[in-house]
Amino acid sequence: xxxxxxxxxxxxxxxxxxxxxxxxxxxxxxxxxxxxxxxxxxxxxxxxxxxxxxxxxxxxxxxxxxxxxxxxxxxxxxxxxxxxxxxxxxxxxxxxxxxxxxxxxxxxxxxxxxxxxxxxxxxxxxxxxxxxxxxxxxxxxxxxxxxxxxxxxxxxxxxxxxxxxxxxxxxxxxxxxxxxxxxxxxxxxxxxxxxxxxxxxxxxxxxxxxxxxxxxxxxxxxxxxxxxxxxxxxxxxxxxxxxxxxxxxxxxxxxxxxxxxxxxxxxxxxxxxxxxxxxxxxxxxxxxxxxxxxxxxxxxxxxxxxxxxxxxxxxxxxxxxxxxxxxxxxxxxxxxxxxxxxxxxxxxxxxxxxxxxxxxxxxx
Amino acid sequence: xxxxxxxxxxxxxxxxxxxxxxxxxxxxxxxxxxxxxxxxxxxxxxxxxxxxxxxxxxxxxxxxxxxxxxxxxxxxxxxxxxxxxxxxxxxxxxxxxxxxxxxxxxxxxxxxxxxxxxxxxxxxxxxxxxxxxxxxxxxxxxxxxxxxxxxxxxxxxxxxxxxxxxxxxxxxxxxxxxxxxxxxxxxxxxxxxxxxxxxxxxxxxxxxxxxxxxxxxxxxxxxxxxxxxxxxxxxxxxxxxxxxxxxxxxxxxxxxxxxxxxxxxxxxxxxxxxxxxxxxxxxxxxxxxxxxxxxxxxxxxxxxxxxxxxxxxxxxxxxxxxxxxxxxxxxxxxxxxxxxxxxxxxxxxxxxxxxxxxxxxxxxxxxxxxxxxxxxxxxxxxxxxxxxxxxxxxxxxxxxxxxxxxxxxxxxxxxxxxxxxxxxxxxxxxxxxxxxxxxxxxxxxxxxxxxxxxxxxxxxxxxxxxxxxxxxxxxxxxxxxxxxxxxxxxxxxxxxxxxxxxxxxxxxxxxxxxxxxxxxxxxxxxxxxxxxxxxxxxxxxxxxxxxxxxxxxxxxxxxxxxxxxxx
Numbered sequence: 001x002x003x004x005x006x007x008x009x010x011x012x013x014x015x016x017x018x019x020x021x022x023x024x025x026x027x028x029x030x031x032x033x034x035x036x037x038x039x040x041x042x043x044x045x046x047x048x049x050x051x052x053x054x055x056x057x058x059x060x061x062x063x064x065x066x067x068x069x070x071x072x073x074x075x076x077x078x079x080x081x082x083x084x085x086x087x088x089x090x091x092x093x094x095x096x097x098x099x100x101x102x103x104x105x106x107x108x109x110x111x112x113x114x115x116x117x118x119x120x121x122x123x124x125x126x127x128x129x130x131x132x133x134x135x136x137x138x139x140x141x142x143x144x145x146x147x148x149x150x151x152x153x154x155x156x157x158x159x160x161x162x163x164x165x166x167x168x169x170x171x172x173x174x175x176x177x178x179x180x181x182x183x184x185x186x187x188x189x190x191x192x193x194x195x196x197x198x199x200x201x202x203x204x205x206x207x208x209x210x211x212x213x214x215x216x217x218x219x220x221x222x223x224x225x226x227x228x229x230x231x232x233x234x235x236x237x238x239x240x241x242x243x244x245x246x247x248x249x250x251x252x253x254x255x256x257x258x259x260x261x262x263x264x265x266x267x268x269x270x271x272x273x274x275x276x277x278x279x280x281x282x283x284x285x286x287x288x289x290x291x292x293x294x295x296x297x298x299x300x301x302x303x304x305x306x307x308x309x310x311x312x313x314x315x316x317x318x319x320x321x322x323x324x325x326x327x328x329x330x331x332x333x334x335x336x337x338x339x340x341x342x343x344x345x346x347x348x349x350x351x352x353x354x355x356x357x358x359x360x361x362x363x364x
Numbered sequence: 365x366x367x368x369x370x371x372x373x374x375x376x377x378x379x380x381x382x383x384x385x386x387x388x389x390x391x392x393x394x395x396x397x398x399x400x401x402x403x404x405x406x407x408x409x410x411x412x413x414x415x416x417x418x419x420x421x422x423x424x425x426x427x428x429x430x431x432x433x434x435x436x437x438x439x440x441x442x443x444x445x446x447x448x449x450x451x452x453x454x455x456x457x458x459x460x461x462x463x464x465x466x467x468x469x470x471x472x473x474x475x476x477x478x479x480x481x482x483x484x485x486x487x488x489x490x491x492x493x494x495x496x497x498x499x500x501x502x503x504x505x506x507x508x509x510x511x512x513x514x515x516x517x518x519x520x521x522x523x524x525x526x527x528x529x530x531x532x533x534x535x536x537x538x539x540x541x542x543x544x545x546x547x548x549x550x551x552x553x554x555x556x557x558x559x560x561x562x563x564x565x566x567x568x569x570x571x572x573x574x575x576x577x578x579x580x581x582x583x584x585x586x587x588x589x590x591x592x593x594x595x596x597x598x599x600x601x602x603x604x605x606x607x608x609x610x611x612x613x614x615x616x617x618x619x620x621x622x623x624x625x626x627x628x629x630x631x632x633x634x635x636x637x638x639x640x641x642x643x644x645x646x647x648x649x650x651x652x653x654x655x656x657x658x659x660x661x662x663x664x665x666x667x668x669x670x671x672x673x674x675x676x677x678x679x680x681x682x683x684x685x686x687x688x689x690x691x692x693x694x695x696x697x698x699x700x701x702x703x704x705x706x707x708x709x710x711x712x713x714x715x716x717x718x719x720x721x722x723x724x725x726x727x728x729x730x731x732x733x734x735x736x737x738x739x740x741x742x743x744x745x746x747x748x749x750x751x752x753x754x755x756x757x758x759x760x761x762x763x764x765x766x767x768x769x770x771x772x773x774x775x776x777x778x779x780x781x782x783x784x785x786x787x788x789x790x791x792x793x794x795x796x797x798x799x800x801x802x803x804x805x806x807x808x809x810x811x812x813x814x815x816x817x818x819x820x821x822x823x824x825x826x827x828x829x830x831x832x833x834x835x836x837x838x839x840x841x842x843x844x845x846x847x848x849x850x851x852x853x854x855x856x857x858x859x860x861x862x863x864x865x866x867x868x869x870x871x872x873x874x875x876x877x878x879x880x881x882x883x884x885x886x887x888x889x890x891x892x893x894x895x896x897x898x899x900x901x902x903x904x905x906x907x908x909x910x911x912x913x914x915x916x917x918x919x920x921x922x923x924x925x926x927x928x929x930x931x
Contacts (some may be wrong), residue, residue: 231397
């Protein structure tokens with residue numbers, strides 16, 4: 001193996017034959033569950049989500065056929081494009097719910113920050129094509145979109161981007177001194193953000209988390225209603241008609257960020273645990289693909305995407321179960337929203353290709 | 365490889381924590397959250413049960429419920445509240461104040477309950493409101509049940525009235541604050557009987573307290589009708605008889621105790637204390653110097669005057685103090701110590717025995733009899749006739765009378781009894797107090813041969829009575845003497861003689877009271893009696909305040925009432 005294989009050197013037929021069942025079927029099942037829950041809680045949002053699903057699956061197929069290598073190689077222009085889009089949101093996006101996150105292009109409403117997550121993973125992976133990856137470059141690539149998202153300001157997405165960056169740093173050989181420096185920097189950044197960037201409602205959420213008795217406000221109400229919805233689902237769920245928490249609109253954001261509470265109320269512990277299991281299977285399959293991958297860039301990509309999914313799934317569900325403060329972190333494949341759903345399918349496509357890559361090598 | 369394993373271990377640990385948390389919330393504490401979910405969206409609204417009707421003996425409805433027409437707003441449907449209010453003011457300018465007042469109360473009603481904006485719409489106003497509903501879907505006409513008393517004030521003291529239960533009124537078992545409950549009269553005594561049981565809606569509300577659906581938890585159970593022995597004809601006769609005078613008229617069956625007439629003059633208007641105009645009516649009632657709210661039958665206490673003389677006669681015969689034939693000469697006055705007590709007949713009655721003394725109501729005879737008995741024996745025999753106890757009539761707030769004794773004087777007044785007072789007590793004056801209802805019961809006992817019937821307005825339960833320890837001979841003597849009062853040309857009530865024959869005793873009790881700041885001493889007129897004379901069936905008492913002599917001001921009405929009662 002003297003020649004580094006970075007391009008699509010093996011046949012497309014091989015990738016089709018070794019289509020990974022988990023990377024396609026698990027998202028498909030989750031996406032279907034999401035569509036069902038949207039259909040029963042917000043039927044008017046269903047057609048749009050169906051279109052996003054179709055787009056997502058098409059994207060998955062395209063990425064699987066083209067191969068993740070292509071995207072790693074062309075990650076720089078992609079990265080540049082999304083940094084520009086993020087900049088554009090700061091200037092042109094209307095303020096919705098206190099932040100500038102949505103680019104409105106005619107009928108298309110795009111949230112570039114959601115796509116920034118896999119794109120950042122690609123850009124960081126690209127550094128590992130010529131190891132060793134320089135720490136400065138890693139930090140530079142990470143901090144630019146992080147700052148832009150914080151400026152929107154969108155705390156949740158910033159933390160999600162931070163997770164991707166953190167996974168890279170985790171696998172880097174870095175000294176203790178470095179860790180301390182970064183931790184201090186982060187603390188300074190947090191302080192700065194608290195004083196100048198965070199909106200009152202964001203501060204409220206953090207305070208609610210730190211001091212639960214403080215929670216008389218809206219976020220306290222939301223957490224309480226979410227717990228009631230989840231708890232009243234009990235073992236087998238309340239089904240359609242009796243799901244009063246969602247039917248009577250006591251639970252806010254029931255088809256977006258709190259869709260897991262909707263699921264738990266209707267399908268009970270059995271349904272919620274099944275979805276939780278599907279996510280665990282999907283994420284462990286990602287780390288397994290990373291472990292099996294011989295190339296450092298592919299390996300890092302798999303782990304970064306696993307980190308990205310882990311953060312979204314765990315934070316979102318922990319939020320629904322009132323373990324962490326409420327912030328705008330959607331649940332992959334289930335929550336309503338086009339940008340995030342397609343970004344998830346895109347990531348799944350990258351992983352599918354990454355997993356098939358192994359078989360390609362044996363062929364060549 | 366170590367870092368990869370740690371990464372995967374972290375993922376597994378995270379999912380394990382979430383799974384445990386999920387299990388704890390949904391399976392271990394699921395039932396608690398289920399209850400919270402129910403509380404979240406259920407509200408209970410009561411369905412008022414129609415109150416039981418009250419009926420007269422002839423089958424006339426004395427108290428019933430009518431369907432009122434209220435204008436209500438459903439706040440869930442309300443667009444611009446200011447525009448709606450303005451429009452209502454345009455169409456019904458004369459009710460603008462009421463709309464304003466009720467609009468201010470709207471915040472206190474939850475949105476899923478329609479709020480009353482105008483109560484008791486006139487028939488002409490209903491179509492106007494129906495038209496406006498096209499533009500204002502929040503408007504609706506509701507038809508609640510309201511209590512009405514078709515005879516107005518005629519039965520007010522017998523029936524009483526209902527009002528919203530206030531927090532202090534804890535006596536009405538099973539009722540809640542805000543429920544309409546009986547405050548006086550039969551409405552109060554038979555509260556449980558009449559009230560029935562309110563039904564209940566369970567209203568499902570959404571997170572904005574808007575009504576989504578409702579379920580019938582329990583239908584309303586109507587109150588039970590109440591039948592009474594009251595007769596409208598007697599009440600009408602009593603009202604006409606009293607005119608503007610204050611007083612009491614009561615007629616009862618001497619055997620069963622059933623009350624046929626229970627009239628206190630003046631009555632009070634049968635308007636429920638709800639809306640603005642009604643409050644003005646009530647203010648007027650409370651300001652009336654005649655005190656219309658006072659029930660003069662069983663709550664007003666009066667000196668009985670000469671109708672009390674039967675008690676002394678009975679005491680004298682039973683104690684063997686004086687025989688019926690013992691004579692007394694009445695010169696028109698009686699000297700006791702340095703004070704002269706006058707007989708009502710200043711010319712004097714000459715020689716009188718006991719029967720004649722009752723017939724002509726000779727005061728001098730009874731002054732001397734009273735002194736011969738002494739106050740304690742008068743007290744003892746009055747007590748035997750039950751005059752220290754309530755009659756037990758089925759109405760609330762009945763008063764007991766006062767029969768003085770030497771012990772009472774020491775205990776209550778702190779001074780020894782003065783024998784001169786006994787002279788007054790002998791003719792039912794001085795500190796003697798009783799109610800018209802009690803006198804009626806005593807005369808019923810004389811008429812029926814010695815049992816005190818417990819008066820009952822409602823035909824509920826078995827008749828109750830209480831034995832009076834007086835010999836049949838004495839009671840027969842009293843009946844004969846009371847017959848002479850009417851039959852004998854010298855009797856004080858001779859002018860009411862007719863068919864069927866009646867018997868009874870007149871009374872004229874002196875009062876000291878003030879009218880508009882000046883002392884006013886015109887006597888209260890009494891008549892207590894029974895009919896028919898030979899085979900009595902009904903007893904009657906008429907008391908007329910400040911009307912003069914019982915023979916003129918009370919006896920004719922009593923006679924008319926008893927004759928009507930016997931028809």
